[in-house]
Amino acid sequence: MGTDGMRWGDLSDNNNEMGHVLIIMLLEWLLVLFIAYCTYEAGSSRSGDRRSPFFFLKKFEKKHSASFRKPSLQRHGSKVYVQLEKLDVIQEREKVEQSLLEHDMSHAIVCDNLKKVYPGRDGNPGKSVVRGLSLALSQGECFGMLGPNGAGKTSFINMMIGLIKPSSGTAYVQGLDITTNMDQIYANMGVCPQHDLLWETLTGREHLLFYGRLKNLKGFTLTQAVEESLKSVDLFNGGVADKQAGKYSGGMKRRLSVAISLIGDPKVVYMDEPSTGLDPASRNNLWNVVKRAKQNRTIILTTHSMEEAEHLCDRLGIFVDGNLQCVGNPKELKGRYGGSYVFTMTTSSNHEVDIENLVKDLSLNANKIYQITGTQKFELPKKAIKIADVFRAVENAKSRFQVQAWGLADTTLEDVFIKVAREAQPFDVLS
Known part of the structure; x- marks a missing residue:
């Protein structure tokens, strides 16, 4: 050139x-x-699974609504199990479908057939931890998730907060899809994780200042919100607020995590076993904080404490092996699954037969569940007896032999939990 x-x-x-x-x-x-x-x-995968290189083509696929079948067959490895859904779970699924069909915005959280399967490794089959969860929660509702360890509660929360991605299905938070709009959801979301995620060199006040700025709080509004949060969880007095988090006790760290989840007035809050490690006084104080907080926001709370669930939650869902087994308020669940009274009587060992005869007179369907040296426990079906008849029978027994102690107890939420968990074991129909 x-x-x-x-x-x-x-x-x-x-x-x-x-x-x-x-x-x-x-x-x-x-x-x-x-x-x-x-x-x-x-x-790049934060959840252990891999996206297809052709993931972008899914946008052009036609979406088909999942057909609802009862009962459903689910395959786990080389076995097939029958999963029968309860009426309350079916009604919850229908409520979700109706809400999505009508674009109903009255529900703050809507889970639509949410599933999570961790891929198999080293020749092992994949592990399903959440199997088709459908749930609709209203604003101002505290929903409690109960379930044994490994039931999938934490995996569900991790999907809702964007730590892992659903294998199929989706959920909507304030009308925003968790699979595509997590950036907008973060602005109105608070999280108290199962394990405290704190910086040991930062003080409690500095933690709240940091998270408050993330929620777009500034100036006097930020300072006021931090002080109110510290006071609400009893971390304000005695210089505790300005002590490094690494020097906090386990209970103090849990209270700080709860305060972090509530700062900035989030509309949706997830609390994964928030009262773990708290003494009774601190736990009661924390319960009051949660009860005040749920007035204008939706809270999903997981716990192993039946007392906490009954005290805080408007509705409960019992989660077993990745499936929602039942849903309703505590009173409904005890009435639905707790169909018996527990009758206990203690006498001398010479009158054990007399107690058995007394119980048989009350109900032929009574079931002995415990016996040791004069003390016996029986399950009495509620529909077959009247409480007045029990008192009358005990007074008659006192006139014939010495009754050292006796009691009649209603079904507790813990009894309901144990019963549902036992009944929810997969039924093997094909090897």
Whole structure:
């Protein structure tokens, strides 16, 4: 091209073909950029599963609503199990479908057939931890999730807060889809995780200042919100607020985590076993904080304390092996699954037969559940007896032999939990 080199005008010269070369380089750059993006999306996984390199094609797939069948067959490894859904779970699913069909915005949280399957490794089959959860929660409702260890409660919360992605299905928080709009959801969400995520070198006040700024609080509003949060969880007095979190006790760390979840007035709050490690006084104080907080927000709370669930939650769901087994308020669940009274009487060992005869006179369907040296316990079906008849029978027994102690107890929420968990064991129908 001579000593002057190339000029922009020379690109149109067919003799050098440099215009074509630059066009090819540009197209190659766009193509490689697209391939790099797909490879990154397929390779980066926070949940242990991998996205397909062709994930972008899913946007063009036609969405079909999942058909509802009762009972359903679920495969786990080489076995198939029958899963029978209870009427209350069916009604909850229908409520979700109706809410989505009518675009009802009165529910702060709507879970639509949410599923999570962790992929199998080393030849092992995949593990299903959440199996088709459908749930609709209203504003101002505290929903308690009960279940044994490994039931899938924490995995469900991790999906809702964006730590892991659902395998199928989705959920809507304030009308926003958790699979596509988590950035907007974060602004109105609070989380108290199962394990405290705190910086040991920061004080309690500094933690709340940091999270308050994340919620877009500034100036006097931020300072006031921090002080109110510290007072609500009893971390304000005695210089505790300005002590490093690494020097806090386990209970103090839990209270700080709860305060962090509530700062900034989030509309949806997730609390994963918030009262773990608290003494009775601190736990009662925490319960009061949660009861005040649920007035204008939706709270999902997991716990192993039946007392806490009954005290705080408007509705409860018992979660076993990834399935929602039942849902309702504590009184409904005790009435539905607790169909018996527990009758206890203690006498001398010589009159044990007399107690058995007394119970048989009350109900032929009574079931002895405990016996040791004069003390016996029986389950009496509620529909078969009247409480007045029990008192009358005990007074008659006192006139014939000595009764050292006796009692009649209603079914507790713990009894309901144990009964539902036992009945929810998978029924093996095919090996």
